[in-house]
Amino acid sequence: MDTGIRTDRIEAVREIVSGLLEQVPNASLRASGYVHMFGVAEACVLLAMRRGEDIELAAAAGYLHDIATYTTGNAVDHAHRGAEMAKQILQEAGIFSTEEIGKICQAIFFHSDKKMENGPLEEILKDADVLQHCLFDPGYVAKKEKDRFKKLKKELGIKKG
Numbered sequence: 803m804d805t806g807i808r809t810d811r812i813e814a815v816r817e818i819v820s821g822l823l824e825q826v827p828n829a830s831l832r833a834s835g836y837v838h839m840f841g842v843a844e845a846c847v848l849l850a851m852r853r854g855e856d857i858e859l860a861a862a863a864g865y866l867h868d869i870a871t872y873t874t875g876n877a878v879d880h881a882h883r884g885a886e887m888a889k890q891i892l893q894e895a896g897i898f899s900t901e902e903i904g905k906i907c908q909a910i911f912f913h914s915d916k917k918m919e920n921g922p923l924e925e926i927l928k929d930a931d932v933l934q935h936c937l938f939d940p941g942y943v944a945k946k947e948k949d950r951f952k953k954l955k956k957e958l959g960i961k962k963g
């Protein structure tokens with residue numbers, strides 16, 4: 803079945819991120835990078851499907867959103883630094899238009915502001931970030947993620963947890 807989704811673009815971003823993570827010398831940081839960013843990308847796809855938003859942009863934002871943290875080991879201001887890095891990476895890759903790159907990077911830029919509500923793509927990325935954390939460790943929900951996780955459970959019809 804042809805869904806019209808350009809999986810080659812999703813695949814390309816995944817390959818780029820894989821290549822960058824491969825170079826991370828610290829094994830545990832590298833492993834966390836794969837688990838978290840790949841997991842967030844999948845959660846982004848799920849939420850984009852659910853909400854009727856652009857799946858390719860959502861996946862790209864998920865794969866790249868914490869690139870600054872995992873490639874440098876430094877999480878300070880990582881959303882803003884990551885948006886800059888993602889812009890460069892995507893411009894070099896040449897697979898998304900300038901407008902699309904702008905949307906992806908804007909979502910990355912705002913993804914740490916979990917208390918704020920932004921546009922649909924920003925919200926997908928923030929929610930996917932929370933969802934991956936909560937699925938990775940179902941026994942723990944961080945205080946700053948409680949409200950979003952509660953709303954997400956309602957949206958997804960999840961009764962337990």
Ligand SMILES: [Fe+2]
Nearest residue numbers: 842867868931
């Ligand atoms: Fe994240």
